[in-house]
Amino acid sequence: MSSFETIIYEVDGPLARITLNRPRVLNAYNIQMRDDLYEALTAVADDPQIRALLIAGAGDRAFCAGADLTEFGTAPSQVIARQVRWERDVWGILLSLPIPTIAALHGYVLGSGMEIALCCDLRIASEDAILGLPEASLGFIPAAGATQTLPRAAGLSQALHMLLTTQRIDAVQALETGLVIEVVPGKGLMKRCEAIAGDLLKSSPRALAFAKEAMARGLDLPLGEGLALEGRLAESLFGTSPT
Numbered sequence: 001m002s003s004f005e006t007i008i009y010e011v012d013g014p015l016a017r018i019t020l021n022r023p024r025v026l027n028a029y030n031i032q033m034r035d036d037l038y039e040a041l042t043a044v045a046d047d048p049q050i051r052a053l054l055i056a057g058a059g060d061r062a063f064c065a066g067a068d069l070t071e072f073g074t075a076p077s078q079v080i081a082r083q084v085r086w087e088r089d090v091w092g093i094l095l096s097l098p099i100p101t102i103a104a105l106h107g108y109v110l111g112s113g114m115e116i117a118l119c120c121d122l123r124i125a126s127e128d129a130i131l132g133l134p135e136a137s138l139g140f141i142p143a144a145g146a147t148q149t150l151p152r153a154a155g156l157s158q159a160l161h162m163l164l165t166t167q168r169i170d171a172v173q174a175l176e177t178g179l180v181i182e183v184v185p186g187k188g189l190m191k192r193c194e195a196i197a198g199d200l201l202k203s204s205p206r207a208l209a210f211a212k213e214a215m216a217r218g219l220d221l222p223l224g225e226g227l228a229l230e231g232r233l234a235e236s237l238f239g240t241s242p243t
């Protein structure tokens with residue numbers, strides 16, 4: 001287990017776990033958390049033994065209540081902010097991981113918290129989860145991918161609804177729109193997520209990586225090119241060992 005200032009990073013055989021760990025402020029995403037996450041995600045990307053990643057939030061009340069409001073307006077300049085975002089592209093690295101990623105969502109899942117979840121492949125919610133993108137009400141738009149990842153995950157209509165009205169939705173509404181794939185009652189969230197991770201670990205990592213690649217790249221291609229991509233990836237799996 002590696003303890004960073006704002007996250008806990010654990011590797012348990014082929015499963016890596018990242019816990020957002022600022023429960024006193026509902027795991028608000030601050031600059032230190034960005035740096036810590038970047039370091040941990042780089043470690044995940046560099047470790048060929050890790051075959052699945054689970055991201056959760058510490059404490060009872062939130063996965064993450066969004067960007068740390070106390071840091072708003074503290075970036076030294078737009079140029080530096082842009083350069084740092086490029087150098088420590090947390091969202092890019094999370095989206096590009098070839099292993100399956102699971103977000104375990106409980107309590108408040110707001111702003112950047114929702115954007116972290118949207119960069120994961122599978123989102124599982126406990127029944128107390130409340131999801132929302134409050135940025136527009138604060139005079140911003142999401143800047144960690146949600147304008148792109150949310151319509152892809154939940155459809156344009158739901159994305160426009162959440163982004164424009166900034167209305168929060170509960171776990172059942174999130175399930176209905178496909179934003180989460182399962183709602184877990186009571187305190188069973190982590191156990192259920194670990195069981196899902198366990199099932200994923202039974203599959204060929206190469207097949208999972210290729211399936212992710214085919215879908216992620218294919219969504220940006222015309223159908224014919226997407227089918228050709230799928231064909232190439234499928235062909236390169238034939239005759240290879242399943243591990």
Ligand code: COA
Binds near residue numbers: 066067135
């Ligand atoms: N940034 C910094 N601190 C935050 C935070 C955030 N995004 N969200 C919550 N906190 C802090 C609160 O300031 C409070 O700290 P304190 O105990 O030192 O006063 C603590 O977390 C608990 O939050 P609190 O507001 O007292 O809980 P609540 O149950 O009354 O309300 C929320 C919960 C999530 C509705 C409310 O905290 C909130 O609206 N947070 C901001 C959400 C947001 O706009 N995020 C930015 C997205 S761009």
